[in-house]
Amino acid sequence: MQISALLRQLAEGGWVQLDGAAASPKVPASLLPDGPGVVMSSGGSSGGRRRCLQPLMHLDHSAAATGNWLSSIGIDPSACLVLNPLPMHHVSGLMPWWRSRCWGSTHVPLDPNLLKQPSQLLTFCCALKGWSERPIVLSLVPTQLGRLLADPHGRAWLQACSVIWVGGAALAPGMAQQARNAEIRLSPCYGATETMAMVAALPPDRFLAGENSCGLPLVDVELQLARDGALKVRTQRLAIASWCEERPHELESLQDDEGWWYSGDSADLTPELEIFGRLDGALLSGGETVFPEQLEARLMGSGLQLEAVLLLGVPDPVWGERLVGLVRSSDAAIVRRLEQYTAHWLPADKPLGWFVCPELAPSRAGKWQREKWCKRALALIDQGLPQGKVSV
Numbered sequence: 512m513q514i515s516a517l518l519r520q521l522a523e524g525g526w527v528q529l530d531g532a533a534a535s536p537k538v539p540a541s542l543l544p545d546g547p548g549v550v551m552s553s554g555g556s557s558g559g560r561r562r563c564l565q566p567l568m569h570l571d572h573s574a575a576a577t578g579n580w581l582s583s584i585g586i587d588p589s590a591c592l593v594l595n596p597l598p599m600h601h602v603s604g605l606m607p608w609w610r611s612r613c614w615g616s617t618h619v620p621l622d623p624n625l626l627k628q629p630s631q632l633l634t635f636c637c638a639l640k641g642w643s644e645r646p647i648v649l650s651l652v653p654t655q656l657g658r659l660l661a662d663p664h665g666r667a668w669l670q671a672c673s674v675i676w677v678g679g680a681a682l683a684p685g686m687a688q689q690a691r692n693a694e695i696r697l698s699p700c701y702g703a704t705e706t707m708a709m710v711a712a713l714p715p716d717r718f719l720a721g722e723n724s725c726g727l728p729l730v731d732v733e734l735q736l737a738r739d740g741a742l743k744v745r746t747q748r749l750a751i752a753s754w755c756e757e758r759p760h761e762l763e764s765l766q767d768d769e770g771w772w773y774s775g776d777s778a779d780l781t782p783e784l785e786i787f788g789r790l791d792g793a794l795l796s797g798g799e800t801v802f803p804e805q806l807e808a809r810l811m812g813s814g815l816q817l818e819a820v821l822l823l824g825v826p827d828p829v830w831g832e833r834l835v836g837l838v839r840s841s842d843a844a845i846v847r848r849l850e851q852y853t854a855h856w857l858p859a860d861k862p863l864g865w866f867v868c869p870e871l872a873p874s875r876a877g878k879w880q881r882e883k884w885c886k887r888a889l890a891l892i893d894q895g896l897p898q899g900k901v902s903v
Contacts, residue, residue, distance in 0.1 A: 514599070514608065521547045521567060528562075529600040538562055538754045542762050551602055553704045553753070563704045563750035564762070572748040573606060573707040574613035576729040584714045586646045586673060588614035592639065594649040594672075596621040603650050603678065606708040617641070626655050629665035636668060646673040652877025653682055654819070656697075657811065660689050669695045674715055676700045681788070681804050684723075685812025691719055701725040701786055705765055705772055707748040710734070711784045724783035734780055735771065741790055742778035743771040777802065792881060794824040794832045799859035803834065806860055813852055816842040819871045822862060823885045825892065835888050836862040839871040866891045 520527045526543045528550040538550050548566040578588035593611040595618060597604030611618035619639060625632045636642055649672060651659075656677055659665030669675060670693060678700045690697050696715035702708045711734065713726035728734045733745040749772050752762035765772045777787040788802035795801075803822040810820045819839040824832040838845055846865045853861050866888065873879050 517599070521549075523547075526550055526564070529605070536562075536756045536759075538564070538762075539759065542754065542760075544751070549605070550754075551600065551605070551704050562754045563765075564752045564754070565704075565707050565748075565750050569707045569748040569750075570606070570609045571613060572731060572746075573709070574610040576731045576748075577606075577610055577709055578614050579730045580709075580712060581648070581674070584674075584716070586648075589616055590645055591616040591673075592641055592645045592647045593618045594621055594636070594647060595619065596623050596626050596655065597650060597652070598623070602702070602704045602708050603652070607648075607650060617645075623655075626659065626665075629659055629662040629668060633664045633668045636671070642671070647671055648674045648676070650676040650678070652873075653677060653686065653811075654873060654877055656690070657683075657686055660686065660693070660695075666693050666695070669693070672696060674698050676709065676712060678702060678709070681786070681808040682723075683808040683810075683812030685814065687718075687723065687812075691721070694719065699723070699725050701742075701776075701784055703744075703774065705750050705753070705774075706732075706744055706746055707750070710744055710746060713783070722783070724781070724785050726783055728784070734784060736778060736780060737773060739790065740777050740779075742774040742776050742784070742786070744774060745770045745772070794834065794859075796824070796827075796832050796834065796859040797830045799857070801834065801859050806834075806856075810849075810852070815848055815852060816840050816845065819873070821871060821879055821881070821884055823881065823888045825863075825885070825889060827863075830859075834860070834862045835892065836865040837868040837871050837884060837888060838865055839868055 517527055524547050526546045526548050528537050530552055548564060550562050550564055553561040553563055581588045591614065593607050593616055595604060595607040599605055599608065608618050625635065659669055674696060676698045682699050697718050698712050698715050699718065700709050700712035702710050709729065710732040711725045711728045713722060713724055731746050731748065735743045737743050750765055753765055754762055775790050777790050777793065779785045788804035792804065793800055793802050806822055807820055811817055817838060817840050821837045822834045823837065825835055827833040836849065838849065842848065846867065849865050
């Protein structure tokens, strides 16, 4: 959707249903309360299509909290040049634009394909007014960051930025160290569509000093752990309701009686926020709890020629579930190299086997549609186990 069309619809006082695909299910108009606001698909990885209702004032609250965070680290939000390579129908692409409106700063949308051409990206941005004079902030997902770090022009572009919020998936330790070595000012953060974007972020100086958390909660956020170790969030900008395609005739509340939203992400508060992975994505394999996202981050930081990797659980009569791996790589010998790299992993962490999958990729927002790829893995297994099956 074009920005002008979005503004026009919001000005009319209704709800704007944002989605990247025209055929995506929409919340029935009869269920929508008074607007204005936006309806957005949740970026969660738990499967099922959930759409969240976020009133316009929640976008304002989110922008104000993020601006407060910038001010706390010595950056004037109104002076920022806000770069935005993420899709507008996703919360991480919508909010950079909305923040710039609230802060009175400059918003520059970037074609995501430009990030795949770092030399052209750097040339384009160097020509922007204020490029070398203003604080530059942007949000990236780890797949975009990894591609840029691998290119000298990409690193130069990243080095020009004052704050680079990185969320949407785990940040591989090797990628984090590569960014530190190049003095790139990353800010690992955590947020969701349900919370209208960011609820915690680590200041870049602390990242460069070696810290690996997602920082402390923003000024309008409270964090707590549930009994099962999942993160709970309480904030005035929680979505007022959600809608699922499976229950099309009703809206559902996201919060409990005390106002907490249960995220489903395994976490720790020390008091900085650490995210371990989705509880609904965790496996119980041979009596051990396995978090595939942590293992994927380890692989992406391994130095192997991996363009993408995804570990998925499949039923096993002895173990309960076992991991299998899907991988995209230009290395013809990648299966053998992965077997060697994981040879000394704990048995429950070690994939049963690997499939080379040229079409493997997350969504444009950097999220893995695990249910979709699990079906793909099961279909491949039905055709016969991959070459290089690991014996454990």
